Amino acid sequence: MITVLSGGTGSLKLVQGLLNLIKPEETTIVVNTADDFEWLGLYVSPDLDTSIYLLAGLLDENKFWGIKGDTFHFLNMIKRYGYEDWFSVGDRDLATHFHRTMLIKKGYTLTEATASLCHTLNIKVKILPMSNEKVSTFVKTEKGTFPFQEFWVKRKGKDKVLGVKFEGIKEAKPAPGVIESINKADGVIIGPSNPVTSIGPILGVPSIRETLEDVNVKKICISPIVSSEPISGPAGNLLRGIGVEVSSFGVASIYQGLIDEIFIDNCDEALTESIKTLGIKVFCTNIIMRNEEDKMNLAKLVIKRLGAEK
Numbered sequence: 145m146i147t148v149l150s151g152g153t154g155s156l157k158l159v160q161g162l163l164n165l166i167k168p169e170e171t172t173i174v175v176n177t178a179d180d181f182e183w184l185g186l187y188v189s190p191d192l193d194t195s196i197y198l199l200a201g202l203l204d205e206n207k208f209w210g211i212k213g214d215t216f217h218f219l220n221m222i223k224r225y226g227y228e229d230w231f232s233v234g235d236r237d238l239a240t241h242f243h244r245t246m247l248i249k250k251g252y253t254l255t256e257a258t259a260s261l262c263h264t265l266n267i268k269v270k271i272l273p274m275s276n277e278k279v280s281t282f283v284k285t286e287k288g289t290f291p292f293q294e295f296w297v298k299r300k301g302k303d304k305v306l307g308v309k310f311e312g313i314k315e316a317k318p319a320p321g322v323i324e325s326i327n328k329a330d331g332v333i334i335g336p337s338n339p340v341t342s343i344g345p346i347l348g349v350p351s352i353r354e355t356l357e358d359v360n361v362k363k364i365c366i367s368p369i370v371s372s373e374p375i376s377g378p379a380g381n382l383l384r385g386i387g388v389e390v391s392s393f394g395v396a397s398i399y400q401g402l403i404d405e406i407f408i409d410n411c412d413e414a415l416t417e418s419i420k421t422l423g424i425k426v427f428c429t430n431i432i433m434r435n436e437e438d439k440m441n442l443a444k445l446v447i448k449r450l451g452a453e454k
């Protein structure tokens with residue numbers, strides 16, 4: 145079994161590649177839920193939703209969020225009624241948020257609601273939220289402190305970041321199955337996700353980081369940074385905001401003590417020696433997944449380096 149720690153973009157592209165090589169039943173993804181928020185009274189979990197849509201074959205892969213071919217009649221109508229429309233929710237996407245909210249109202253935990261959605265959509269990969277407790281990301285910027293979605297979607301991530309906090313994280317517990325998925329894995333992958341607001345909260349849930357540190361299995365990270373920029377998203381602004389260099393060295397320094405090896409891009413080969421001083425092995429290759437072939441090639445190398453080929 146392979147366990148992947150994931151946000152909602154880079155790691156999921158890698159999971160697509162991995163699924164050419166390993167059975168879905170032998171794949172677990174532990175997903176960040178610190179971006180979750182309430183939208184018009186509904187429980188929205190952006191990274192879980194993207195994971196579910198991707199693995200159900202429903203994802204709009206051009207945007208890498210939402211359902212392909214979705215319509216926006218509901219959003220347009222509520223805009224006419226005076227509601228804000230900066231968070232785009234399509235009509236079919238709305239059905240997911242509605243259903244999850246109903247399940248939670250009935251007493252399901254987030255883990256149970258996720259499992260139910262996966263069962264209905266015939267998803268065999270185990271998708272686990274990092275925690276069933278509420279954890280909320282706030283980004284402190286020059287213009288004020290904003291909940292993550294407001295910082296990233298409404299304000300387009302433009303404000304200079306000064307810091308990040310995860311409300312509720314100290315009281316959160318790993319969701320059922322998370323610790324076991326790490327302890328029983330044949331290899332653990334920290335996917336190429338945002339180290340600050342996607343992987344950061346997963347590792348911040350008490351005992352997840354410690355379990356990863358202690359587990360006797362190979363742990364590989366794929367850097368989400370090429371040269372001095374992320375491939376997409378606000379990771380650069382966020383890394384700078386927490387005082388970490390925007391490079392694969394900066395990413396490696398966050399995961400020091402946790403990973404055995406980091407995959408960095410060929411163009412960053414010059415960072416190899418400095419990363420090695422952190423006690424982390426370095427593997428240089430193409431880490432940009434532009435198409436299915438890139439995803440598969442990267443996944444093949446990761447499985448090989450994990451020593452988890454069948």
Ligand code: GDP
Nearest residue numbers: 151152153154336337338342368374375376433
């Ligand atoms: P979010 O929840 O949408 O922010 O998703 P993630 O945290 O999972 O993914 C965002 C990160 O994925 C960014 O930091 C990107 O640099 C990284 N990323 C996106 N595409 C790729 C890719 O093809 N290769 C690598 N190595 N990283 C990628």
